Amino acid sequence: MTSLTRRHFLKISAAGTATVILAGCDTDERWVELEPYVQPPLEQISGIASWYATSCRQCPAGCGIIARVMNGRAVKLEGNPEHPVNRGRLCARGQSELQVLYHPDRVTGAVFQAERGSREYEPVAWNEAINTLYERLNEAGSRVAVWLGSSTSDHLYDLFRRFTEAIGAPAPVRFDLYSAINGYSALSSASAQMLGRSTLPAYDLGRADMVFSFGADFVGSWLSTTGYSVEYGRFRSQPNNQRGYLVHFEPRMSPTGAAADQWLPIVPGSEALVAQAIARLIADGDTGSAERIERAAALAGEINLEAVPGATGVSMEQLERLARLFARAERPLALPGSPLTGQPNAAQAIAAVQMLNVIVGAVGQPGGMSLSSALPEGAPAAAPISTFADVQALLGRINGGEVDVLLVHGANPAYELPPGAGFTDALQNVGYVVSFNPLVDETAVWADAILPDRTPLESWGYNVVTPTFQGVPVISSQQPVVTPLYDVRPTGDVLLTVARGIPAAASALPWTDEVAYLQEVVAGLPAGAQGGDDAAVRWARFLQHGGWWTDAPTGEEAGAEAPEAAAPITASAAEFQGDAGEYPYFLHLYLSPLLGDGSGAAVPWLQGTPDPMTTVSWRTWVEINPRTAEELGLSHSDVVRITSPHGEIEASVYVYPAIRPDTIAIPFGQGHEAFGRYARNRGANPLRLVGMDAGEDAASFNWANLRVKIERTGSEKALARFESTIEPGEHAHLPLSYGAVHERIEEVEENVEMEQE
Amino acid sequence: MAENNKWTMIVDLDKCTGCNACVVACHAENNVPIANEEEVIKGRGLHWIRIERYWEGEYPDIKARFLPVFCQQCGNAPCEPVCPTYASYHSDEEGLNGQIYARCVGTRYCGNNCPYKVRFFNWRAPEFDEPLNQQLNPDVPVRGAGVMEKCTFCIQRIQRVRQTPEGDYGPMTRDGDLQTACTQACPSDALIFGNLNDPESRVSRMLPNDRQARLLEHLGTEPAVYYLKGGTTNVGE
Amino acid sequence: MAQEVLLGLFDNLEATTAVLRDLERQNIPDRNIEVMSNVPYAPKVLGRRPTRQWPFLPFVLAGVLGGLAIALFIVVITPRLYPIIVGGQPLTPFPPSAIIVFEFVALGAMAGGFIGFLLQNRYPVLVRQMYDPRISEGYIGVAVRADDQAADSVADIFAAHNAHDVVREDAARYPVQSRRFLAFWAGLAVVGLLALLAPLLLTYNIIDIPWFNQMRESPSIGFQEGPRRAAPAESIPIQGPVLINGQPATEPLPASEESLQRGQLLYEVNCAICHGMQGNADGSMTKYFPEAPVLTTDRVSGMADQEIFMIITLGRNRMPSLAENLTVNETWDVVNYVRALREAGQ
Amino acid sequence: MLESSADRTPYWQEPLPEDDELAQQVAHARDEHLLVDARPPAETNSLMFRAMTRTGPLFWLMVLGLGGLTFALFATWVIQMFYGLGITGLNRSVMWGPYIVNLVFFIGIGHAGTFISAALRLMRMDFRRPIARLAETVTLFGLALAALFPLIHLGRVWKVYYMFPIPTQRELWPNFRSPLLWDATAITAYLIGSTLFMYTALIPDLATARDHLTGWRKRLYGALSLGFRGTESEWSRLETLSNILSYIIIPVMFSVHTIVSWDFAMAIQPGWHSTIFGPFFIVGALFSGVAAVIIVMIIVRKAMRMGYFLREEHFNAMGIFLLILSLTWVYFYFNEYIVTWYGNLPAERAILQMLTTDASPLFYLMLFCNIIVPLGTLWSRRVRTSLPAMLVIAVFVQIGMYLERVLIVSGFLSRNELPFNWINYTPNWPEILITIGTFGFMALLYILWTRVVPIIPLWEVHEGQSRQRLPRIGRAIVPTRTEPH
Structure with missing residues (x-):
């Protein structure tokens, strides 16, 4: 004292x-x-917090966060106000990175598992663990495979890529369910086809005034949710009291559908048809500028308009109205959502939606669509997301016995691949499987060793942000905000240590530790918004401000010279897997806005936070239209068996009034067999319903074109619904009238009609 | 800082996407425990701020309405006079309904009398599996079993700013420097927090507003939370 | 003249009234005669004058006033001892106060009446009384206190009216109930008061009974609790400069007017005691630390800001570290002020 | 000197008229009316004291069983204190449940005692004489047990002294603007008042017991009777005090249940915020209270062989009382219901809807118990004087009134202004155990009490008997009351 x-x-x-x-x-x-x-210690005064900028690794979006640290303990995460992606805001998943750090079931040191799947882990000294890894890698030569997740820090990808390159192994596969469902590779390859560079498209939502979202749940789980939510806020309150108008096409109302001014429950898989019909109608109509009509005429492929209402569920009047709205708007924008990318004709479907942007001249314009800003010379490139073809190739290598050592970091293929992949069986052909995950996930259960990486809040790294916003290229920096809770080694350091002993790799990876590598990368960056002349100051500011970015758009994105597209684009409705007679319902799968692809399921905050639309927490549910439920004699909490041509799951029914009667919807996220006490044995993984079929370009597996049947199991399991479980009956009342919103649609229609007159 | 503040929250329903970022931010900032599945099924979900979702209309012309509800910091709070131990009281200085956990004996009268149902009772002692407890915000006490709790407009942040000597951080009294955890997190800027007694603040500039309404205004509780109903689109003009 | 007490038991009312009439004729004073029965008989029925009673009114009134006092203490005084406005209500609103006043007044009146009853009857009776259990079987007892001579005639009267039984004893065996009952009640009141005060030992935490109070065992880790975790090495917080390899990460605070004012204040508190108010090393402690340098020299002005910052933060030679006393920004304020000292000196 | 043969004998030895027909009428009147059926006090006293001191194996078995229930009550409470109220079925909308229902219910049955005793006393209703103490005892234990429930209900009962106006180092007094403290004050006043009222009337009987019993009982009653001998001044003071207490305790009684109703009516919870709640609750309280007294009368008469004291005339009178109260209750309930229904406010509409949907079994059972059963049967004297029938009816009324409170407390709370937060309530085992345990505890206290205290006020019966005469009016013998003062 x-x-x-x-x-x-x-x-x-x-x-x-x-x-x-x-x-x-x-x-x-x-x-x-x-x-x-x-x-x-300096900066540590009792009762006064330290604040560290770092970047969020709960999804690949790369938001900047600031951690509030009290006495060396991170107690709160907040958005980094300077960061161009999330601009001070932070979503639920980002907030809960704290609980990843403090998760009670973390692996606290290197462990070996004598018998795979036994879940009996033997703690070992790090030296021994690293030595074993070294020996295995040394023996394996080029028979090594690396599997990374989309949230793995880009610097780790770079290090692993250098390593695999050096030893002659194929480049690391970077693939997880989040990137698969969001169609990262499908969107990137569409960009490459259309605009010449393979990167995620960026949409300037905030300045658009008419947005048609084809299943893009951008405020729920699409690409860069926080960034797009910020944009959505701007979209709603634009200068001069302008307020954007949002139309959302989706068979099941997602949060974006709820936020939309108009939600159109279209037939699953018919997004491309709708887009094409709108293009056709613009071409045939007389609304909009002459350029738009001209471009529409050039791009819109042949389509039998008569059949469209039947195939899409959107009436002809509605389609005409939509075409008028889109053609007439000043800055219209169309978004290709994730369901498009899970269809066999993904490339066509995306192209059909992007075609709308080309027609209205939105490419490269404010309030329009562009490519994610490329980084200038000398900066690292964004790590690419693998296509499903790459995954299949890797699985082929594994099954062919061509892989002796498999290194898995940030991905959980045992959970995140359809069961048809047979991943865990295939592992029998791999001599040595190492998981770097801080929690024992399904893949780690089948690993020989777990060399736990530090959790994101304890780690170094950087993340080249895609998609970018407003044309500003961003590299988010990542630095430890707390000293590691346990004796866990950064995977980068482990790799560098191991590589030192492997002759082929030693020269490719000369750094003493990952920080040295990062400093070198940062030193090579051009001057950014943070300034700083000498390398050390620049490094410090890189960490202090949460990354590197430029003050103004670099113009490196696709410019005004939008492609005067050559051939007309035609797309058809998606082919569905499963016979309509045997499997009468469409299956709509979606990423849980909270748990994401399941990587958020380990954390109580996300498990216990109600889903926005259903208010259900802690379990998987099946959304069924009340009419369908009545026909099938189902009500809330009835457990049903959902069967697709590929598999079946059981889950409780949630009677959901905003879904097509011919469609049922299931969120991803649950159904873990491992992954800590909060996730394990909870709900079902709808991936079991999905097969290994992939579309023409095999960018992703086909998860959005499934048909299923529903059977009642007879048992009941109440869902943890936060909302009232009482049927409101005829006396339900809204506590607050939303009068102004009611009038919106009519008003828009009136405006359009007045103009026509 | 002026005496007698009037802390006010504006909820722009036109922008709320129901994403729950505010909910988790509040859990993190205020040490709000998470109710497990059984408790939620029993109707004991516990979130100081919750997004109420209402359906309006029928398929296919159905609308989902999000309504973030949290303590409305009533000017005439029904919860205050019914508390026998002054655990819920009114802070004239800040214009807030205070809840003093240590005074609470758990009669739950305030919870009954709250028309917004934003008062939550600790049915059990909160559990934080170690080391999750290391995350707990030391500025906020962890409420024990048998105690009522509710949104405080992050009073700890207000207090911290008020009690920080100017020399340390500089006077952080400009509008926007002081944010509740939920407003800070809200991605779409649907929540706006500020001092209505400060004419320069953003909330003062936004109010009155022709979209404004207060929840259950007919009860005369004088809430400090203003909801902005949906806006109108003038695209195509 | 020895006093005697006689008790005659009669089985009917008529005999009793006759006895009473005869006793009256014998000039036995009314106050020496007591009639006991198992059911209440009004004096009129017995043909006697109503006994003089202490009236109940003063007791009830005292009870009312006592209750009122307690009620007013509760509704007027206690809210003002710790004034808390709730629900926009005044500190002493009328309607709730009326309820409290009513209840306490009613309680006071009832308690007052009851105490009046006890005191008037001189309960509890702590002395031997002339009594016979047969009275509660329906016999009417007439007890008379008289001297020897009168006692004989009383006995005769009893006999004449066919008394069922007569008990005659020396009055000394039946002392009059004096004020012993008051002592009893006073003692009881003291015990009661002590019992009421005993909880204060608990409410004032003089006796602290350990109780499973979950709020005390908070799972959170307070500002100064638990092992402090070191700051992550090499990470750089956003709120101030941190020394990496001896080099500050960012520039110092600009030497604004405010910064200099703060710096001056901090300097005078933390530094001037050795280095002097003007930096001339003439502080009051210089006799113990003669080596304290003058801060306006070229040597000091030639130092980088960062170096001065480090000296303040880490200490040098016999100068202690001030890291504990100054935050980072405050240190920069002092650095600015130290720079300004030289300019001021010139 | 006026000499009348009648006055030469004690009142219990009134000679029979010589006329046979009149003698038969007298015999009949004695059969019917307790107060003209005077017997020597020694005989009636020993009737009472024998019943008090007789404790057969059945009695001890009952004590054991009821003791078990009492143990369940306290054990559950301790468990609840330890694990928190989470073990109950309460939820974030229905924060008050059976504990508050029990509070209201037990205070409710505590109301008839004083009403019968004090109000009927002031109105000189003679049928109250043998019932008064039975009813007061119900009041006393009903109130005492009701006072237990705010404690059981508390989240942190170990901090209960925060609610008492005693100085603490917190330097904070409780907030008397809270209806809960009006409640506490009123219950305290009523409990103390009832205790004094009961004790006052008990003193002569304790003196009688002192005279007739031996051993520890003699010492106990000797101390408790304070030296009462039955002198005329003692009697007249007793009379005065009883009158004072009666006059004061009646408004206190009304205030208590009004204030209990204000716990609800002061809240802006839909369905609760009603001005009629005060009288409505009082009527409900009297209704259930009278039913409770009837149950107790029947059991005491049966178990303690009190047929001499508790006769058909008493059950008849109580039956009429219950009938009137049932009608009054119906009136108030309809009043309450129609105003809500007509008002048609959204939240209140939801409550009415709840009554006919989710809570319909309880709602209809309540209406059956409170309206159909009493109104359909009690108009008949044969039913009113039939003990089994009265027992069944009284039990039905109790069930009905309990359900009424359940619906008002946890039923109404399940609907509120924001439909998102409508949550139904189902009790869990602790509430059920504690409720059953409390009924057991009440019964235990009651049967032990009947063995310690003369449960029939002997002196009041004797007093009544000494003042009843059977004069002949025309050809009929008509019991008449004399009123000396």
């Missing part, structure tokens, strides 16, 4: 007053054991 100076003491009491006031007057309520500090 002697070390407490008066001043220090005053500070402590000042800081503590907030607590004291809340804790009230009862002395016995709160007492603390004071810990005297003779020499407090």
